[in-house]
Amino acid sequence: MKKRTISLMGSTGSIGRQSLDVIAACGMRVAALTANSNVELMERQVRQFKPELAVMMDEKAAAELKTRLDDTDVRVASGMDGLLEAAQIDSADTVITAVMGMVGLRPTLAAIRQGKRIALANKETLVCGGQIVMAEARKYNAEIVPVDSEHSALFQCLQGNRDRGEVKRLILTASGGPFFGYTKEQLEQVTLAQALKHPNWSMGAKITIDSATLMNKGLEFIEAMHLYAMPPEKISIVVHRESIIHSLVEYCDNAILAQMGTADMRLPIQYALSYPQRIPGPATELDMLSCPNLTFAKPDPDTFACLGLALRAAKLGGNAGAVLNGANEAAVGLFLQERIRFADIARLVERAMNEIPVQPVSKLEDVLEADAQARRVVLEHVK
Ligand code: NDP
Ligand code: MG
Numbered sequence: 001m002k003k004r005t006i007s008l009m010g011s012t013g014s015i016g017r018q019s020l021d022v023i024a025a026c027g028m029r030v031a032a033l034t035a036n037s038n039v040e041l042m043e044r045q046v047r048q049f050k051p052e053l054a055v056m057m058d059e060k061a062a063a064e065l066k067t068r069l070d071d072t073d074v075r076v077a078s079g080m081d082g083l084l085e086a087a088q089i090d091s092a093d094t095v096i097t098a099v100m101g102m103v104g105l106r107p108t109l110a111a112i113r114q115g116k117r118i119a120l121a122n123k124e125t126l127v128c129g130g131q132i133v134m135a136e137a138r139k140y141n142a143e144i145v146p147v148d149s150e151h152s153a154l155f156q157c158l159q160g161n162r163d164r165g166e167v168k169r170l171i172l173t174a175s176g177g178p179f180f181g182y183t184k185e186q187l188e189q190v191t192l193a194q195a196l197k198h199p200n201w202s203m204g205a206k207i208t209i210d211s212a213t214l215m216n217k218g219l220e221f222i223e224a225m226h227l228y229a230m231p232p233e234k235i236s237i238v239v240h241r242e243s244i245i246h247s248l249v250e251y252c253d254n255a256i257l258a259q260m261g262t263a264d265m266r267l268p269i270q271y272a273l274s275y276p277q278r279i280p281g282p283a284t285e286l287d288m289l290s291c292p293n294l295t296f297a298k299p300d301p302d303t304f305a306c307l308g309l310a311l312r313a314a315k316l317g318g319n320a321g322a323v324l325n326g327a328n329e330a331a332v333g334l335f336l337q338e339r340i341r342f343a344d345i346a347r348l349v350e351r352a353m354n355e356i357p358v359q360p361v362s363k364l365e366d367v368l369e370a371d372a373q374a375r376r377v378v379l380e381h382v383k
Contacts, residue, residue: 218310
């Protein structure tokens with residue numbers, strides 16, 4: 001297999017750390033690492049993986065990292081310029097986009113324009129700017145291979161199908177999160193600590209909250225539309241509490257292909273790097289004889305209003321994805337600071353969607369503008 005050289009954006013996060021497990025186990029090389037402010041972990045990662053470039057988004061953190069790495073010849077950069085440099089670094093053939101949030105959009109576009117393979121974890125990028133990202137990927141012949149477990153499952157189940165016309169439906173599985181079965185009234189009472197406890201997956205704070213509101217599944221619905229050029233009518237969601245089937249593809253002959261495995265992100269991360277080959281790696285084995293019964297249920301986008309709003313944005317198209325995502329990022333940020341309640345997240349996203357007119361998106365500025373407007377609506381409300 002081609003030994004990949006990787007620029008890893010968001011190396012100190014949940015996906016970033018698991019990516020480094022895969023990279024170490026599979027003997028791949030690292031060209032660049034980026035983080036926001038976690039200098040301590042970044043220093044350890046740099047000493048272990050010896051990239052050419054280390055980037056901290058935060059200027060002060062970058063200055064501290066530079067001092068700490070004085071005895072090495074690793075270059076340290078900062079801010080968006082640093083992220084863009086890491087995304088385009090010559091020696092990397094692959095960029096793993098594992099930063100949190102829509103800050104990943106510009107670096108992803110920059111890497112695509114260099115024709116690099118994108119191992120895409122950063123779903124906010126496609127939700128906000130999917131039209132632009134996919135068009136640029138086609139233009140520059142850049143492969144986008146998903147890391148998100150559902151989209152990796154779909155990607156795997158789509159291998160070998162000759163014609164997208166044969167696909168009847170993409171089926172995304174959803175764990176349902178920690179509050180599955182709750183009523184609207186019960187959702188009004190949930191606390192931050194409860195929302196941060198996901199039953200099956202261990203992830204960064206923002207996506208854990210998105211999984212509790214089911215916004216995560218809504219973002220994934222829009223992500224799937226862009227990645228696989230599917231209209232919303234051809235995508236459905238099924239609640240599957242056990243997180244063993246990671247998603248399914250139904251074909252026109254009614255055959256359904258599913259991808260199964262343990263809830264271990266190292267498998268989809270590795271496949272995004274090894275594709276089209278499969279190689280042994282660190283992901284845990286699934287023991288079918290000790291796994292629980294597999295169950296399936298209908299999602300409830302009325303009670304879990306964030307899911308309903310995301311499905312509305314999916315149908316609206318244009319800048320609606322950027323508005324949904326921008327408002328959600330701002331609202332989840334406030335919830336994590338305990339400045340709003342859990343159920344306020346949906347209320348604030350809905351307010352932004354109601355106030356900001358739907359417009360077509362043709363360039364990056366349209367996306368950035370919609371994102372900024374949505375964040376403003378949310379922040380004004382809590383001022
Ligand atoms: P984490 O919060 O664990 O990590 C985020 C990473 O991005 C960290 O390295 C962080 O640096 C960095 N970062 C945060 N804010 C900024 C910023 N403003 N500028 C530059 N870098 C920043 O997130 P996850 O790893 O859980 O998720 C990353 C992405 O992957 C998200 O888009 C998420 O939706 C997606 N994803 C995650 C899955 C999971 O299992 N975790 C599954 C599927 C998708 P620092 O540590 O210094 O703050
Ligand atoms: Mg997912």
